[in-house]
Amino acid sequence: MSEQIIRTKHLKPEDGFHFRHPLNPNSDAQFFRLSRPTGLTRAHVNLLRVPPGKEAFILHRHSVQEEWSYIVEGEGTAQIGEEKTRVTAGDFIAFPLNGKAHTIVNTGTSDLVYLTGGDDTPTEIGHFPSINKKIIFSEAGVDIIDTSAAKHYSLEDFISGNLK
DSSP states (O other): OOTTOOOGGGOOGGGSEEEOOTTOTTBOEEEEEOTGGGTOOSEEEEEEEEOTTOBSSOSBEESSOOEEEEEEESEEEEEETTEEEEEETTOEEEEOTTOOOEEEEOOSSSOEEEEEEEEOOSOEEEEEGGGTEEEEEETTEEEEEETTTOOOOOHHHHHHTOOO
């Protein structure tokens, strides 16, 4: 078998890893990396299996990486901004840069299985509006910023040094 092919129907739990988003107590997923083992370096693609009532991530949006999801089996609810929409097998969902915050919750009675992926960059900024956090991901680690305590300045104030 080619090293560039993963037979996803033959994946076993030990081929992936159990994932719980550290900022979301409702997060629970079996996570399978597809792109790295097959040699892709500029895009990431993962297969997620989410149990009923759970979600893989937390309501979030991106500043650097585009993201997408494709529902393979099961059903869920995609929240994009304030809007919640039922999603089922065959649905493709796009999450553009600096778009609305989003998440997918398994609202069905069996596992929700979906592919998700996007750009892969050394640095990413994630915005988590439901918990007032911003996270900067880099090769050196993760910085979490409490946005409710952060100060915001206009570009003009920053350039002029008016940072009071």
